[in-house]
Amino acid sequence: MSALIADSVDPTLKERLEKLGIKVDYRPGISREELVKIINRYSILVFRGRLKIDREIIDAGRSLKILARYGVGLDNVDVEYAVKRGISVVSAPNSPTRSVAELTIALIFSVARRVTLFDRKVKAGEWPKGKYIGMELAGKTLGIVGFGRIGKAVAQLARGLDMKILASDVIDVAKEVEKVGGRQVPLEDLLRESDVVSIHVPLTPQTYRLLDAERLSLLRDGAILVNTSRGEVIDHEALLRHIDRLWGVGLDVLPEEPPKSPYLKQLIEHEKVVVTPHVGSETYEAMKRLADELAMNLEEVISRLGL
């Protein structure tokens, strides 16, 4: 069997696959055009969120048996079509949790205390002491939209900061939320009642623009909004219209990565916005766990399929 790793991954993944007798080619950053040309040589494709794994790629992969997502989000994969073609899809959904939760807290602090703004100004020779007074998090209400693995991990960290917890989800998670001292509420109530709102939902047709113009208008004046899930869950043009009345926004994800549209550039250049380039799971610890979890899941599928 042969595998193509199309994105940068922890080096232990290649070693683990080779131990299973798989011939591995490591081509991080390979272009889509090149991938379409050579994918027919491989039975396993390992990838991240950069490339859209659509019908064109799946059809070109005539020997493909397994699509292996080094990560959690499968929104860039036409899973239905792959399965129809008899291709298994595996991922590593548990590994990024803690790292994404920690980045979420980092973004909340950065926005609340203007960390990156101060950093830029001091490096530019200014000393803006007394110019931007911060917001303390203790006692504030954190609204967590989507109480899955990551939402739960964020709640646990926020509890240590003495924040009050609200959560919304499409399923009944009331008992889970109560375990961290919080309360499940409808999304609209959460948006109205939270000082900090953090989004932790997968991108699906149901969550596309979950925070549309109408819901964004429910956010309190002076609220913080943080998104480490997928950019497409927020209407950023509408967000730009609200930015002046909010305390600030922290974004690890954007609907265009990297951003190109003028409205998006205008938003991220705003001094109330802190932005990182989709690095939620990019820690040494999470990358190593991703390699272990994905290799384990691949091994299981390989033996189940008798490959």
Ligand SMILES: O=C(O)[C@H](O)COP(=O)(O)O
């Ligand atoms: O879905 C994920 O695993 C994260 O968003 C990370 O995506 P990436 O592997 O494209 O960085």
